[in-house]
Amino acid sequence: MxxxxxxxxxxxxxxxxxxxxxxxxxxxxxxxxxxxxxxxxxxxxxxxxxxxxxxxxxxxxxxxxxxxxxxAGGLKMVAIGLVPELTAEAAKRAALGAGARVLNVYSYDLTSKEIEEIRNSKLDIILLAGGTDGGNKDCIIHNAKMLAESGIDLPVVVAGNKVAVDTVEKILKDAGMFYKITDNVMPKLNTLNVEPAREEIRKIFMEKIVEAxxxxxxxxxxNGILMPTPAAVLKAARVLSEGSDKEEGLGDLAVVDIGGATTDVHSLADGEPSKAGVTLRGLQEPFAKRTVEGDLGMRYSAVALWEAATTRKIQKYLGDKTVDIEANCRYRAENIRMVPTTEEEIKFDEAMAKTATEIALERHVGVLETLYTPCGVIYSQEGKDLLEVKYLIGTGGVLVHSENPAEILKAGTFDVTNPTSLKPKNPKYLMDKTYILSAMGLLAEVNPDKAVRIMKKYLVNVD
Incomplete structure (x- = not known):
């Protein structure tokens, strides 16, 4: 066959x-x-x-x-932009959506110290953005000069102000740097355009990084290494959400991937306010959004998880105040291949997983703010509203091996004690029991119809 x-x-x-x-x-x-x-x-x-x-x-x-x-650490990048909340953030989102680990985000004019940081960061690609089309061009030109004069020998994806592109290209070309020019990640104020940059990053990954x-x-x-693994997962989630030419998708969904070093969240939804009378503020959110929490891991980042969460939060899920939370987290960080075997070890891992899920979703979703004005109370939303997301999908070892994966995923849903965090309210829970999401992302590149049908067949309902 x-x-x-x-x-x-x-x-x-x-x-x-x-x-x-x-x-x-x-x-x-x-x-x-x-x-x-x-x-x-x-x-x-x-x-x-x-x-x-x-x-x-x-x-x-x-x-x-x-x-x-x-x-080998996956695809590692830094993003460079102008304003931290705008073009620098847009560049970061483009890199994350391409499946990269974003080691740092730089804004405004690069300094000599920052250039030295970049030189010592063991990167694969630099994403250079800055300025809306027709806006500030001095910053991206300055940063191109700093990179050209630094002797850094890395591919550069240029995705900034189109008015500055000709000058930036000449600077990089004269320096003998490998570069690709693509569309601005933020052509207008608060408007994202990350797909062209994502595609150029993926091409460079295939052409250069794999060999390196x-x-x-x-x-x-x-036949080829098509993309970084996180990009494959996001691709699978997107085609499952939107559907394909012949297959209907599931609609809005989110994926939680709990790993040893990070917890990744992918959401496929426009994130518009689900309630009337709410106004949006801040940078436009991408339909396909990925966030990576490097301090929320089950092994490599176990100590960072404890520090981010506090003892009390992990204890809340563990239900046992006699357990030394710090010692258990440190042991896991020092023994990254540890597989829980006793009931106590399994319970502790699951308490960590619930904590990671809660915090990762909280960081990923939008926030509702109440503003008091002379005309009365108004509500303002920053980020994505995922209250009405239909499905929450879990993947990663701790979820796959859990007897109660729905309980872990439930930790990432809406909490009445924190009503301003726009987490999913009543999603159905699905599990990637056979680790097929990355595989289906690959299949979706060549046959999206079959990828959707296989995912519908093999993602397990765990409500």
Whole structure:
């Protein structure tokens, strides 16, 4: 039978998914530790052997082999803009939507100290923005000169004021830098246009970053590494929400991905006010939005989670004041491959997961503010209103292995004690039990109809 092999070279595990493309069935999945330190194909081959064992007795012909990757730290970027709340924030959102880890965001004129920070940040790509079209052009030109004079040898995506583009291009070209010009991430005040920048970032990832991370051997075996893993998850979520040419989507939804180092939230919704009489303020929100919380992880970032949440919040979910919260978090950070085996360890992990979910959703969604004016009370919204989101989808090890994943996801929903946070009110809970979201993002690149149908079939209702 003709099948697709969909591969995720993850930061910890390399995950394989075999899909019977005609019958739209997942035949088998397998994973093994990612071996980026020596040869990434070692971990792949280990996982492939496990997959072949599960496929015994089936005549499988892999007609396509597609991959995404977050190995070797994934795609790492900095975003540079003009005003922190505007073009710099727009640049950050473009980078996050492309599946990057945004290590820093710089605004206004770059300083020598900031250039040195960028030089020492072990980056993959720089996103250079700044100014609305026809607005301030001095800042982006200054920052282009600083990058050109720095000797930094990194690809630059230019997505700023179109009036300054010719000058910026000449500066970067004369310096011998690799660059790509694309549309402004914020052509008008408070108006986002992040898709062109996302696409250029993805192309550079495919052309240059994969090879730089020693993954050329993998490319010789597969048809191509199409995108960073987080971008594949966002792609899957988007096609599941919006639907495809022949398949209807599920409508507005959000995805919570709890990992060892971060908790990512993806929302697919316009985020407009769901209640009458509410006015919007601040930067326009993208329909497909991703946020990454680097201090909310189950292992690498366990101590940071405790510091961000406080002991009392984790205790609230644990329901046991005798447990040393700090010590347990520190132990997990020092033993990143720890797998909980006892009832106490499982309960503690789930309390951490609920805490991470609550805080990550709170940071992702919009906030409602009450303003008192001479004409009376008015309500103002900044960020996305996700109150009416239909589905909340969970993925990540702690959720997959939990006997009560809905309880973990419920921690990220609307709370009457915090009514200004516009989190989902009554969503249905779905689980990615077989880690298929990144695989379906890859499949959606070549056959979105089948990707939607497979996700509808394999995402498990856990209400």
């Amino acid at each position: 003709d099948c697709y092999l969909l591969i995720d070279f993850g930061s910890t595990y390399t995950k394989l998914t075999a899909v019977d493309i005609e019958n739209e069935e997942i035949l088998a999945t397998a994973k093994d530790i990612t071996t980026i330190e020596n040869d990434i194909m070692v971990g792949f081959n280990n996982a492939y052997e496990k997959l072949q064992e599960k496929l015994q007795g089936k005549e499988v012909n892999f007609i396509k082999k597609l991959a995404c990757s977050s190995a 991370k020693g993954m050329k051997d993998a490319e010789n075996f597969i």
